[in-house]
Amino acid sequence: MTGPGITGPGVEGPNVGGPGIGGPGVKAGDELPPLEIPLTRTLIVAGALASRDYQDVHHDAEAAREKGSPDIFMNILTTNGLVGRYLTDHFGPRCTLRTIAIRLGAPNYPGDTMTLRGTVTEVAGGTATVRIVGTNRLGNHVTGTVTLNLPEGAP
Amino acid sequence: MEVSASNDPARPNEPGRPNDPARPKEPGHRKVPDRPRVPDRPRVPARPRVPARPAEEAPPSDLTARLKAYEGRPAATAGVGKDPVNAAMIRHWCEVMGDACPAYSGPDAIAPPAMLQVWTMGGLSGHTDRSAAYEELFGLLDGAGFTSVVATDCEQEYLRPLRPGERITFDAVIESVSERKTTKLGAGHFVTTRMDVRADGELAGTHRFRILKYAPARTEPKAARPRPVINRDNAGFWEGVRQHRLLIQRCDGCGTPRFPWLPGCHACGSPDWTAVEASGTGTVHSYVVMHHPPFPAFDPPYAVGLIELAEGVRMVSNVIGVPHDKVRIGMAVRLEFLRVDAELELPVFRAVEDGAV
Ligand SMILES: [Zn+2]
Numbered sequence: 286m287t288g289p290g291i292t293g294p295g296v297e298g299p300n301v302g303g304p305g306i307g308g309p310g311v312k313a314g315d316e317l318p319p320l321e322i323p324l325t326r327t328l329i330v331a332g333a334l335a336s337r338d339y340q341d342v343h344h345d346a347e348a349a350r351e352k353g354s355p356d357i358f359m360n361i362l363t364t365n366g367l368v369g370r371y372l373t374d375h376f377g378p379r380c381t382l383r384t385i386a387i388r389l390g391a392p393n394y395p396g397d398t399m400t401l402r403g404t405v406t407e408v409a410g411g412t413a414t415v416r417i418v419g420t421n422r423l424g425n426h427v428t429g430t431v432t433l434n435l436p437e438g439a440p
Numbered sequence: 441m442e443v444s445a446s447n448d449p450a451r452p453n454e455p456g457r458p459n460d461p462a463r464p465k466e467p468g469h470r471k472v473p474d475r476p477r478v479p480d481r482p483r484v485p486a487r488p489r490v491p492a493r494p495a496e497e498a499p500p501s502d503l504t505a506r507l508k509a510y511e512g513r514p515a516a517t518a519g520v521g522k523d524p525v526n527a528a529m530i531r532h533w534c535e536v537m538g539d540a541c542p543a544y545s546g547p548d549a550i551a552p553p554a555m556l557q558v559w560t561m562g563g564l565s566g567h568t569d570r571s572a573a574y575e576e577l578f579g580l581l582d583g584a585g586f587t588s589v590v591a592t593d594c595e596q597e598y599l600r601p602l603r604p605g606e607r608i609t610f611d612a613v614i615e616s617v618s619e620r621k622t623t624k625l626g627a628g629h630f631v632t633t634r635m636d637v638r639a640d641g642e643l644a645g646t647h648r649f650r651i652l653k654y655a656p657a658r659t660e661p662k663a664a665r666p667r668p669v670i671n672r673d674n675a676g677f678w679e680g681v682r683q684h685r686l687l688i689q690r691c692d693g694c695g696t697p698r699f700p701w702l703p704g705c706h707a708c709g710s711p712d713w714t715a716v717e718a719s720g721t722g723t724v725h726s727y728v729v730m731h732h733p734p735f736p737a738f739d740p741p742y743a744v745g746l747i748e749l750a751e752g753v754r755m756v757s758n759v760i761g762v763p764h765d766k767v768r769i770g771m772a773v774r775l776e777f778l779r780v781d782a783e784l785e786l787p788v789f790r791a792v793e794d795g796a797v
Contacts, residue, residue: 328536335536337561342587351586353625353656358773361591362538362557370539378543382553386595392654422741 286319303381310436311413317375317403322367324359326395334361364427368417372400372431376413379436383412387429397421403431411435451790456519471495507617507629510577514613515633519557519569521608525639530604535560556637556645557594561606574614577631580655586628586653593650599643606639609698615648628654663736665780674701676715684777686718686787688753699753720775722749724788729764743767747789755787762791 322328333343341348342358350356351371393399399419407414412434419427496624524530531549534544537552544552551559568679581587602608612635620627670678677700680687684691688699693710704711725748731741745759760768760776773789780786 322538331536335533336555336558337563339564342590343587356647361594362554364556365594366533366537366539366552366554369552370537370541373539373541373543378541381596381601384595384597385554388593388595389591418441 290413311376311405311408313407314372314406315405317371317405317415320371320374320401322399322401322419322425324393324395324397324440326357329357329359329363329393329395332366333360336360336366337364352414354392354395359426361387361389364389364393364419366421368431370425370431371403371417371435372415376433376435377405380436381431381434383434385429387417387427389427390425391423393421393426395424397423399426406430409434411437452705453561466554466729470493485788494503501651503580504617504619504629506580508576510614511571511616512613513573514571514611515573515574516567516569516610516612516635519567519610519612521610522561522563522565523559524605525559525602525606527581527604528556530555550603551600553598553645554596554754555602556598557635557647558594559602560610560635560637560647569610577614577617581629581653582613587654588625588628588656589651589652591651592630592648593648597646597647599645600639602639602644606644609638609641611636616728621652622748623652623654624657625652626654628652628741635768665737665784665786666782673703680715680717681785681787684785686720686749686775687715688718688749688751690716691711692763699749699755703765718753718775722747722773722775724748724759724767724769724771724789725754726769726775729760729767747773747775747790757786758788760790771784 317428330344333339338360340360342354346357349358350428363389365385365387369382370389372382373380376438401417401419403415403417405413406416412432413431415431417427417431418425452470461796483536484510496629519672527545527549530544530549530681533552533555539552542554543550551587568606581737600616615632615634616630617632617678618630620629630650630652632650636643637645670677671719677687688697689701690697690713691705691708692712692714693705695718696706696707698706698713724745726746728744729741730738733742743759743764746754746755746756747759758778759771759773760778762771772792774792776788776790778788
């Protein structure tokens with residue numbers, strides 16, 4: 286891994302290291318190792334700002350309460366980014382994300398933890414389909430499907 | 441805030457389901473999405489804007505028909521990204537996501553594909569590219585009381601990587617507007633848009649986005665904790681709590697301490713007793729962690745301990761000052777009085793570090 290060392294207020298440190306788990310070894314039924322993401326207030330606000338989403342429910346707790354939410358909550362773009370990272374962490378930088386389709390359910394509130402899990406459901410023509418689910422203590426925060434092209438001839 | 445996806449037959453059960461017409465085709469067979477259809481004239485009946493009124497009272501069929509007239513109309517036309525794809529925004533994104541993928545840095549960097557929508561965001565200065573139709577649709581929803589918005593679905597297809605320096609343009613169409621739906625957040629309408637994102641003029645990705653425009657449900661004031669039932673037999677105990685004294689009974693006949701308060705001694709049957717103040721030190725004899733069922737006044741999960749007081753009696757109370765999953769049998773605790781609300785104080789037990797009682 287030659288990328289920048291990523292530390293600071295974001296989520297748990299990177300676990301990309303090697304070439305990733307791509308190529309002929311990937312098969313339907315494979316389960317990705319879970320990724321636990323502490324949902325700090327900082328992560329939620331930083332995610333909203335990095336995605337240029339200034340909706341007050343993602344940074345202003347009082348405004349969120351006026352809109353029927355008990356606290357600020359993570360925006361969908363951040364969830365999308367975390368899902369993308371989860372997949373490329375596992376399959377490596379040589380895979381190519383083709384689609385991400387997600388649906389949100391239980392909100393990601395500060396103080397909770399989201400655990401992302403993934404299962405390969407299909408591998409065909411060099412493309413893997415992965416079902417993902419991210420759970421927090423309220424239930425399923427995100428469910429969805431990701432497709433990605435696996436690197437050719439990967440070890 | 442789980443939106444009631446299940447009771448909406450118009451909504452897909454899962455994103456990217458097989459029969460979704462917009463589901464990406466197999467590689468090599470992808471069809472470039474059609475350009476948004478741009479009708480020449482609004483199909484909304486011309487009439488004065490209805491004054492704002494509670495969504496509950498809006499005649500739903502009439503409103504729904506007016507909302508559905510916006511289906512197929514543009515949501516944004518010839519939008520331009522406020523910033524070109526750039527390394528700084530990529531790096532900031534990767535910091536937040538904890539994404540160290542080397543493809544996103546260095547001289548040949550590409551943008552993380554999941555950033556697709558970011559390049560089209562209006563930011564703090566707002567959207568300047570939204571169509572009149574989109575503004576009207578939102579005005580109609582706002583006017584009907586559906587003033588809040590939350591995103592529920594995002595479906596993206598990445599056709600080619602985005603690279604620093606590329607200029608982003610986009611068009612979007614209002615794909616569908618749902619009937620009125622009841623959700624945990626409140627009643628509202630789902631609005632689905634589909635956007636084509638171009639980089640230096642070339643189609644680089646598509647982005648389907650579904651939001652709920654809703655009328656916030658009234659937030660109930662937090663429920664009060666249940667009041668203790670105070671009677672002739674236990675009034676002395678609650679008087680002690682009021683004075684911040686934890687009182688237990690001691691039998692005048694045999695000296696056996698007892699708790700909770702009862703009229704007679706379970707050891708010798710004597711009806712005579714004396715109230716004595718407990719020292720307030722104890723240990724966790726046993727505990728449970730409450731997850732379910734939820735009760736409005738409580739915030740699960742939380743630990744309920746069976747505390748063995750130094751005097752030898754046990755009482756049930758909350759264990760505080762330690763995460764619910766760190767409570768252990770034998771843990772030393774010390775009495776504390778918790779002000780629950782204006783009328784109620786309760787004896788609770790705080791975990792004591794390393795037995796430093
Ligand atoms: Zn006795």
